[in-house]
Amino acid sequence: MSAEDDSIAVLYVNDEPELLDLLATGLERNAERITVSTAESVAEGLAHRREHAVDCIVSDYSMPEATGIDFLETVREHDPELPFVMFAETGSERVASEAISAGVTDYVIEQAIGNQHELLARKIATYVDRRRAERRAERTNRRLRELADVSDDVLWMFSADWSELLFINGAHELLFGQPVDELYADPDSFLERVHPDDTPRVRAAMARAAGGDSQSVEYRVRQSASVEVWVESHCEPVVEDGEVLRMTGFTRDITDRKVHERELATTNEQLEQFTSTVAHDLRNPIAIADGHLELAREAFDSPHLDASARAVERMDELIDDLLTLARTGTAVGDAEPVEFAEVIRAAEHNVATADATLTVDRTCRIECDATRLKEAVENLLRNAVEHNEAAVAISAGILPDGGGFYVEDDGEGIRPANRDDVFDDGYTTVQKGTGFGLSIVSRIVDAHGWAIEVTGGPDGGARFEVTSVDCCDTPRAPATAGD
Template sequence: MHTSPTVLYVGANAQSVAESWRESGEGLVVESATPPVDVDATLADGRFDAVVCDSDDSFDGPGVVEAVREYSASLPVIVLAGGDSFPLATATELGVETYLQADADADRVATLERLRPAIERRREQRRESTMLDSLLENVPLSIYIKDRQSRHVRLSDGALGLNGPPYLESPDGKRHHSPEDIVGKTDFDLYPPTLSEGAVADDRHVVETGESIEDRIERAYGDDLEETYVTTAKAPWRDEHGNVLGVVGVTRDVTDRKKYEKQLERQNERLERFASVISHDLRNPLEVALGRLEFARADGDEAHFDAVERSLYRIDDLVEDVLTLAREGETVSDPEPTDLAPVARDAWKVVETVDASLDIQTDATLLADGGRLQQLLENVFRNSIEHGGPDVAVTVGDLGVRQGFFVADDGPGVPEGDRDSVFDPGYSTSEDGTGLGLSIVRTIAEAHGWEVDVTEGDAGGARFEFGEVGDDALDRDGD
């Protein structure tokens, strides 16, 4: 809804000017204030778009403008100066936007009419400015405007602490607590060179080509933000003539979206694994059982029934492992501090270890689902005993710098050419295994966000490494 700008007219003849305007003028609402007047209180009582100070020697014109400036630094002020009542230098110091010399007999209504377009235009500019201010102060996004040299001109409060602490810390340790601290700085003043180079290159592309950049997904910068992601969009900042003055950018946190995408990827991978097991690994023993039943009906040989029984047990094992894959594959959303050593001992007790030995060389505490961690260790232990023999020696220890733990044995190990395949569903070198044990291990590791690899241990056997557990997730010596 369009309304006319409201002007506060201050002067000795303000009331008569306002009445004359109401009779013959249009496009402005003029309210009068005759000195001496409390300008600050008058402004606070109404919503004014400009102040006209009709200054003469009968009152303190500069004092009126000073009162306006105490109320608002941005409210437009127009001075009609009679004689030497209001020097131009003083008007400039007080931020007067329009300064006109006006004799006592000048037509004030005609003067207001000439000023009306400028007052209307300035009101729209102030409204746009306040809308931008409200946006930058309240929207929980990182919004920023840069000039052609990639120096920050304006930015939102949400740019600080978008996905971390309520400040931005530069590589040299300096903390920026407000948008004003960042104005005039480039990305090189705020972020590591590897991040700044890409950001400034994007700025140059937008400025030089006038083309926008949309949905550039990046890792967030800052301590403890390694798994935090943001998406950035940049567009040209243009003036009224279409000239590119710089860049307008928006960055938002998309960590939840990325986590959801990764979860969907893992779920799709598990579905593919299930499909492989059902279509191949379950079908083989089922076909054997059906074929043997047909033979048994023909000749009654008990050996056929033994084969059927073995096939059914194998189907049962496969079904159990597939269900385990389904259960353990859900993302661990509420991990708790878990001592690795006692979980490893509990897992060892569940496994048929015969004469095998377990050496625990860690006192680490990690954030994990204790039940799933035990399931992971059980499967790795079974694999070591299955391939290393009944007297295999198994060791659990820390990875060190990589942040994680390992399970190693002194068995024959995994051939280098097979190390990329051992976690695939159905991979097994044993006739009795389902081939899903290590697939379950990988699934549990991925559900925690860990990486899993197999390599050669110090004793020449297999060494399963669970890395990238994270600085906060793996805590040694109880720290």
């Protein structure tokens, strides 16, 4: 806050000029923030207030024509909250009672001996700062309510035990089909709109939140006898010193998302049935062709038969990769924390690495679908082995900032001109490749909400970096077999 914003403009009204000058000088000397303007009558004080901004009024009681009480009552008609201190020469219960009834902020008896300027300056600063803080809070609350009123989400706040509704915006009535006043009267009444099959889950989430745990729960709401929607509620308990003070959160309509999920599940099921049928229908003739070729090679020695056998083997590889790509889709299963080094080692067992070596630099637990991540790593390892004629050294680990992981090799690398194409379906630079391995990797990475980039490794090979991955703990060296 600047010195100008922190300044306090005081108006002091007294019909005795000497007292005016004395108090004004004393207040300004005891508080640099305070600037005092003076008036010798109530009429002059009212005129000053109309023309100038005033943060606090200090007034004598006994003045000709109009008293300090008259002044206070007039001020209160226009500003009920303006700090007003009655600085009276003598104490009187009647005057004090009238002042309190009229809304005085403080009643101070002027002492004949002793410097009261420091005390009065401190009182003035306290009352003005309090009023400014209240006004800032009022402005903030007003803006928050304005934002809440235009939000499509239901914003709410309950007491710690859910027994009292502290705040809710108008979106509740649209989403739950229930008047807000009804919910204020009975904070549990929204549960009557929840589908009976989902009510136990909602109550359980509320109980866990009351224990201090953040919660997220999806459930159905019956807006009316014929309309049912899916909603998602997020609750964040407000906890101080280990005690839950209140519940804050929001509820939003996720019906469209649920419909999309059902459609996606149906599509994936149909795709699975289709790919299984295709696999069966394709593999049968390939198996027959392979069997006859084997018999023919026993009876005849011809390079044409060898070429045909390689073609059949190639077709079998293509079918495997195409089926994997079709089944990959864009969805992932339930995520759980998985040790990165364990995923790398599990993938190594499923890949024919020949003379290649594999080391893991750093590891941490990653929130992911472990099966899908292992599938992606298998394809990265297979890519390093199959795209290099000589044996390569492969390394994997967590990125320095903990925001992802890498897999790299010291082989021939990928030319910069080709790096934008390697994740395309069917792209390959070797005769025996199908061009679907890295495409599968890309889809799995995208399904997790991550990002992947290929660069050059420090030893000239290919380096794949997967980013936007959060480690669940501090990256560390992987455990050895003896640990």
